[in-house]
Amino acid sequence: MIVKVVIDIPAKQVNRSFDYAVPKDWESAIKLGSRVQVPFGNMKRTGFVVDIADETEFNGKLKPIHSIMDYDVFLNEELIELSDYLAEYLQCFRISVLQAMLPSLLKAKYDAIVQIHDPVLFSEKVGSWYQNETSIDRKELEDRMSPNAISQLKKENIISIEYQVINQTTQKTKTMIKTNLNKDQLMNALEKTSQRSFKQRAILEYFINNQAIESIEKNTLMTELEVSNATINSAIDKEWITTFKEVVYRDPLKDVSFQTSSSKTLLPEQQNAYDLISQSVDNKQADTYLIEGVTGSGKTEIYLQLMDRALQQGKSALLLVPEISLTPQMVERVVSRFQTGIAVLHSGLSITEKYDEWQRIIKGEAKIVVGARSSIFAPLENIGIIIIDEEHETTYKQSDNPRYHARDVARWRSDYHDAPLILGSATPSLESRARAQVGNYHLIHLENRVNQMPMPPVDIIDMTQVELRETANELSPELIEKIQDRLDKREQVVLLQNRRGYASYLLCRECGFIMQCPRCDISLTYHKFDNQMKCHYCDYHEPLPTQCPSCQSPHIRTHGIGTQKVAETLEEIFPEAKVTRMDNDTTRRKGQHQKLLDEFSSGQSNILLGTQMIAKSLDFENVTLVGVINADTALNLPDFRASERTFQLLTQVSGRTGRGRLAGEVVIQTYNPEHYVIQFAKTHDYENFFRFEMKRRHLTNYPPYYFTTLLTVSSKHQGKASQLAYDLKAQLYNPELERKEQLYIIGPNRNNISKINNYYYFNLLLKYKDKTTIQRQLDDILNNTQQKATQGVYVNIDHEPQYFS
DNA sequence: AGCACGCCGACT
DNA sequence: GTCGGCGTGCTC
Numbered sequence: 141m142i143v144k145v146v147i148d149i150p151a152k153q154v155n156r157s158f159d160y161a162v163p164k165d166w167e168s169a170i171k172l173g174s175r176v177q178v179p180f181g182n183m184k185r186t187g188f189v190v191d192i193a194d195e196t197e198f199n200g201k202l203k204p205i206h207s208i209m210d211y212d213v214f215l216n217e218e219l220i221e222l223s224d225y226l227a228e229y230l231q232c233f234r235i236s237v238l239q240a241m242l243p244s245l246l247k248a249k250y251d252a253i254v255q256i257h258d259p260v261l262f263s264e265k266v267g268s269w270y271q272n273e274t275s276i277d278r279k280e281l282e283d284r285m286s287p288n289a290i291s292q293l294k295k296e297n298i299i300s301i302e303y304q305v306i307n308q309t310t311q312k313t314k315t316m317i318k319t320n321l322n323k324d325q326l327m328n329a330l331e332k333t334s335q336r337s338f339k340q341r342a343i344l345e346y347f348i349n350n351q352a353i354e355s356i357e358k359n360t361l362m363t364e365l366e367v368s369n370a371t372i373n374s375a376i377d378k379e380w381i382t383t384f385k386e387v388v389y390r391d392p393l394k395d396v397s398f399q400t401s402s403s404k405t406l407l408p409e410q411q412n413a414y415d416l417i418s419q420s421v422d423n424k425q426a427d428t429y430l431i432e433g434v435t436g437s438g439k440t441e442i443y444l445q446l447m448d449r450a451l452q453q454g455k456s457a458l459l460l461v462p463e464i465s466l467t468p469q470m471v472e473r474v475v476s477r478f479q480t481g482i483a484v485l486h487s488g489l490s491i492t493e494k495y496d497e498w499q500r501i502i503k504g505e506a507k508i509v510v511g512a513r514s515s516i517f518a519p520l521e522n523i524g525i526i527i528i529d530e531e532h533e534t535t536y537k538q539s540d541n542p543r544y545h546a547r548d549v550a551r552w553r554s555d556y557h558d559a560p561l562i563l564g565s566a567t568p569s570l571e572s573r574a575r576a577q578v579g580n581y582h583l584i585h586l587e588n589r590v591n592q593m594p595m596p597p598v599d600i601i602d603m604t605q606v607e608l609r610e611t612a613n614e615l616s617p618e619l620i621e622k623i624q625d626r627l628d629k630r631e632q633v634v635l636l637q638n639r640r641g642y643a644s645y646l647l648c649r650e651c652g653f654i655m656q657c658p659r660c661d662i663s664l665t666y667h668k669f670d671n672q673m674k675c676h677y678c679d680y681h682e683p684l685p686t687q688c689p690s691c692q693s694p695h696i697r698t699h700g701i702g703t704q705k706v707a708e709t710l711e712e713i714f715p716e717a718k719v720t721r722m723d724n725d726t727t728r729r730k731g732q733h734q735k736l737l738d739e740f741s742s743g744q745s746n747i748l749l750g751t752q753m754i755a756k757s758l759d760f761e762n763v764t765l766v767g768v769i770n771a772d773t774a775l776n777l778p779d780f781r782a783s784e785r786t787f788q789l790l791t792q793v794s795g796r797t798g799r800g801r802l803a804g805e806v807v808i809q810t811y812n813p814e815h816y817v818i819q820f821a822k823t824h825d826y827e828n829f830f831r832f833e834m835k836r837r838h839l840t841n842y843p844p845y846y847f848t849t850l851l852t853v854s855s856k857h858q859g860k861a862s863q864l865a866y867d868l869k870a871q872l873y874n875p876e877l878e879r880k881e882q883l884y885i886i887g888p889n890r891n892n893i894s895k896i897n898n899y900y901y902f903n904l905l906l907k908y909k910d911k912t913t914i915q916r917q918l919d920d921i922l923n924n925t926q927q928k929a930t931q932g933v934y935v936n937i938d939h940e941p942q943y944f945s
Numbered sequence: 946a947g948c949a950c951g952c953c954g955a956c957t
Numbered sequence: 958g959t960c961g962g963c964g965t966g967c968t969c
Contacts, residue, residue: 150946151946180947181946182949
């Protein structure tokens with residue numbers, strides 16, 4: 141037996157498989173997808189078995205495999221085939237794709253432990269050296285038995301092999317406190333402690349009064365007793381208490397209510413969608429459906445019933461959501477409907493938990509997978525349906541290697557399994573909507589909300605006309621009045637202040653003028669270090685003006701107000717209101733996100749103020765006002781998708797109100813009230829927005845009319861990086877194609893954050909019509925630049941990038 | 946990635 | 958003459 145192995149070295153020269161001999165004793169243990177250790181050169185490296193053959197074309201003596209790493213496989217034939225396709229399609233190393241497919245536990249350091257399920261049979265088969273233990277080191281067993289024999293024991297369920305992570309750094313731990321003293325000893329200590337040591341006495345009293353409690357989290361104790369770390373430490377010094385670490389497990393289903401729910405009767409529109417798609421499920425057709433449904437139109441119910449149908453036919457179902465911790469309600473609904481056989485995968489799980497979920501999928505225990513982007517690689521067999529909810533979300537595109545888009549992977553798997561792919565959104569990506577337009581996808585419209593409520597009215601406030609008070613220059617009097625009104629009525633308010641980190645643009649306070657690039661139809665970005673306004677799409681730049689180029693007003697300045705400033709203003713104007721601020725700063729700590737949401741949903745706070753993360757599908761029945769503090773922030777990002785994103789964001793956040801029985805209202809403050817995005821958002825008119833935006837993309841030669849690829853050259857030497865970037869441009873430059881409007885090369889531009897970790901970045905953006913030619917040219921470039929990698933210059937390729945700087 | 950091979954400049 | 962610089966090529 142010969143196996144073809146892909147080595148774990150991401151380099152062009154070894155981006156292929158190498159043949160290895162398999163000793164007889166190993167043949168039944170090694171399977172397609174096995175991880176193996178192989179001798180490679182004079183090294184020992186990890187690799188994946190991607191093919192099994194009887195013969196080799198290699199002219200030389202094959203080396204045998206050094207060892208087998210797992211007796212389980214984590215990749216099936218389908219995923220191995222997929223990795224081959226993706227590596228070529230994404231122009232990245234196959235090993236990178238294979239590694240991205242695996243649960244991350246296998247990348248950590250771990251001990252392999254053999255669990256003995258049947259001690260009697262086990263000792264019968266392995267002999268007398270073994271003492272009566274329930275688990276032994278795998279290594280010990282391997283020293284005495286052949287891999288084939290171990291594999292056989294496993295198959296007979298006499299043993300199983302488990303992994304224990306050695307490197308615990310990826311696991312969250314919390315510090316726990318317990319006491320080793322009994323009640324008398326504690327009382328004794330209390331007596332000896334001075335009456336003035338209130339805090340130390342408090343700790344003793346706590347343990348005296350809570351004998352039943354074995355241990356308590358340090359942080360909890362500190363807040364509960366209002367004691368400081370110093371007090372805790374002195375208690376430790378006096379040996380009253382000891383601390384220990386406990387691993388924090390975040391069971392995704394822990395907080396989910398297990399109430400069972402049954403299928404709801406579908407509205408005619410929903411029924412129609414269900415009927416259409418279920419035909420594809422039944423007939424095993426790899427069709428793609430785009431469900432364009434307004435917020436509240438009941439897309440989830442359609443998903444659930446379709447998944448149910450696939451399950452009834454003995455197939456499995458894959459549901460992708462943008463990020464589970466942001467969409468707990470979706471998980472809850474899936475669990476309530478199906479109760480068992482669900483694997484939930486997301487970034488909040490510990491690596492061991494993820495691995496466990498993965499195992500359940502491999503073993504066929506879980507037929508339903510709900511998860512974020514990487515779940516698209518879940519090793520499900522016999523998939524009957526794939527659903528991507530909120531398909532327009534950018535989180536479906538991985539921003540580092542392998543830079544795949546879950547939608548593309550889903551398309552491939554859909555073809556492989558002859559299963560329909562469902563894309564759902566209230567505001568589909570232009571790419572998907574355009575594909576539906578030309579008939580590649582089936583388009584399904586859902587125009588009615590399940591609760592029969594109309595979409596909330598949207599009030600546009602022209603901030604250029606608002607006379608602003610010094611203290612509250614982010615809030616218009618109208619918005620202030622409406623917030624006051626909701627506070628009086630004990631209803632809740634959601635406020636969006638979408639300030640994204642870096643980009644500051646130049647805005648005239650008098651006329652609302654925003655400096656645009658004369659060539660690119662994209663706003664200029666202020667660069668502080670040389671005081672210039674620059675375009676990120678071409679080389680255009682000009683000095684920062686002192687007066688408005690349009691109306692000559694001196695009231696022109698860079699713009700960008702953060703949530704923190706708004707929160708201060710709110711507290712000044714509404715001292716009686718409790719404001720929950722939710723942004724990257726306040727949710728960086730794990731669990732903080734949920735905590736803030738709980739605070740708001742339970743009614744402890746009146747106003748939820750946050751960045752775009754608050755726009756995600758959250759249902760709060762008591763919210764009757766949604767305010768967008770500045771719609772222009774996102775609109776003026778230097779990105780051709782800025783309009784699309786803003787429209788999606790405004791539509792999404794508008795959907796946060798009117799979810800319950802109370803009617804909702806939306807207020808959007810803007811300096812550009814006439815902007816088409818604002819106007820279409822006002823009427824919730826996706827279809828006309830789509831048509832308008834398509835025209836604009838057509839005129840400016842952007843997707844979906846052109847393919848885009850971003851080449852990034854990076855090096856510690858600025859000169860080397862820029863030199864190569866210019867060389868690449870020269871290589872790709874083709875006046876013939878440019879004249880025929882088949883290819884545009886933009887750049888090289890310096891990355892907006894020009895230096896990260898001492899590396900300089902230069903970008904080259906390609907816009908083109910003919911994918912095959914460019915792909916071939918880029919292959920050549922990758923081959924030629926491989927040797928540069930040893931000189932510290934790197935080239936990265938990102939097809940259809942979501943962000944550009 | 947890591948290592949051997951090989952071809953040119955400054956040394957005991 | 959030789960030691961060692963690192964550019965080039967190979968790893969089943």
